[in-house]
Amino acid sequence: MSNESSSMIDITDDPNLWNRFFMVHALLVIGSQEKDKSYNLAPKHMAMPLGFGPYFGFMGTPRKTTYRNIKREEVFTVSFPQPDQLVQTSMAASPREEDDSKPVVDAIPTVKAQEIEGKFMENSYLQLECVLHDIMGKFGEWEMIVGEIVAAYVHEDALRKEGEDADDNKLVDESPLLAYLHPDRFSTIKKSNNFPLPKDFKR
Incomplete structure (x- = not known):
């Protein structure tokens, strides 16, 4: 119900609901192996840890190669x-050639995963190796691809210390x-503050 004195605008029926405002997401790159044993890299923003254990998920669709590679x-x-890897991340979103190849990936520096068959973007500050746990959905054409983390690495400059x-x-x-501001912007986060959690807060 609308309220004439409210500053809120009703966008419930807007077919482009998520494009009518900005929202902050992590920007990351999913790596998968192609049928010909080459590797694909694809940037994603609808992704997050699932709970506080070794599970990570992101949204995918069967019409995308990343989904099909991981399912296989x-x-x-x-x-x-x-x-400083923003341009490389953007390159990974390049469309495929007519023969379904993606040669631009060869121009992105990578390093091999240790426990699974895969590659990371070189110098990325956090790297996760995942085995497929489940594919959940549907949410329209989209499904949640859930991986169990079998190896995790963080750059020494990004590692949090504990204690004094x-x-x-x-x-x-x-x-x-590096943050993605959906639908079409990015930001570099350098300033932060302690979150004002209530006294004796427990998750």
């Missing part, structure tokens, strides 16, 4: 790029984070 090979990698030596503010300032 049952493994994938996750690379969290640093801000911890300085999270300095860490974020010196190792900034």
Whole structure:
């Protein structure tokens, strides 16, 4: 129900609901192996840890090669790029050639995964190796691809310390984070503050 005195605008029936405002997401790159044993890299933003255990998920659709690769090979990698890797991340979104190849991926520096068959973006600050746990859905044409993390690596410059030596503010300032502002912008996060959690808060 609308309220004439409200500053809120009803966009319930807008077919482009999620494009009518900006929303902050992590920007990451999913790696998967093609049928010909080459590798694909694809940037994603609808992705997140699932709970506080070793599970990570992202949205995919059967019309995309990433989905089909992971369903077939049952493994994938996750690379969290640093801000200076924005152009490489954008390159990974390039369309395929008429023969379904994606040669632009060869121009992106990569490193091999250790526990599964896959590749990461070189110098990404967080790297996850995942085996397929489940494909859940549907949400329209989209499904949630869930992986179980079997190996995880964080760049030494991005590793949080614990105890008295911890300085999270300095860490974020010196190792900034790359964010995607859906639908079409990005930001580099260098400033942060402690969240004002209530006293004795427990998750």
